[in-house]
Amino acid sequence: MSTRILSIRNAIYAMSLAACSITACGQREVSYNRDINPIFQTNCAICHTQGGAGYSQSGFSVATYQDVMKGTRYGPVVSPGSSVGSTLVRLVKHQADETINMPKNYTIDLAAHDNIIMPGNNARRLPEREIELITKWVDQGAKNN
Numbered sequence: 048m049s050t051r052i053l054s055i056r057n058a059i060y061a062m063s064l065a066a067c068s069i070t071a072c073g074q075r076e077v078s079y080n081r082d083i084n085p086i087f088q089t090n091c092a093i094c095h096t097q098g099g100a101g102y103s104q105s106g107f108s109v110a111t112y113q114d115v116m117k118g119t120r121y122g123p124v125v126s127p128g129s130s131v132g133s134t135l136v137r138l139v140k141h142q143a144d145e146t147i148n149m150p151k152n153y154t155i156d157l158a159a160h161d162n163i164i165m166p167g168n169n170a171r172r173l174p175e176r177e178i179e180l181i182t183k184w185v186d187q188g189a190k191n192n
């Protein structure tokens with residue numbers, strides 16, 4: 048094979064690499080509605096909606112996309128484009144203080160007549176796949192898509 052053909056091949060390869068880095072080639076875009084919201088509803092909503100222990104203590108609600116982006120009563124926990132800079136990602140990766148790793152386990156207080164859901168001692172860890180989806184969603188701009 049001639050050097051010329053090789054160098055054309057290399058050029059095409061380099062171009063396709065450049066295109067990939069612009070469009071995050073091979074990585075499908077994570078969707079808030081399809082991928083992320085179901086994780087929040089299954090694992091967080093029990094505490095992080097009106098009346099829940101997480102909501103009443105921190106002000107963080109997962110009821111709507113807008114609530115998630117609003118964050119706690121002290122401010123945002125998602126920094127669009129930066130999973131490293133997002134408190135929410137650190138919490139679900141269990142890189143935060145042990146006491147605020149999320150999701151917390153919970154116990155149902157049977158002594159209370161209305162089955163109050165209380166935070167338990169240890170945090171569960173989400174499946175790696177779900178942690179990865181949340182990380183990608185934030186890195187891709189934390190869109191309402």
Ligand code: HEC
Nearest residue numbers: 090091094100101104105124146147149150151152153166
């Ligand atoms: C069993 C209840 C419970 C569950 C389930 C739960 N949390 Fe929490 N969360 C809490 C409580 C309580 C707090 C208040 C801080 C504390 O006491 O640790 C909190 C605080 C937070 C905070 C604010 C931390 C800060 O810096 O102030 C975020 C963000 C958060 N939770 C995210 C989540 C996410 C995301 C999920 C689901 C993947 C989740 N939580 C599941 C109970 C829960």
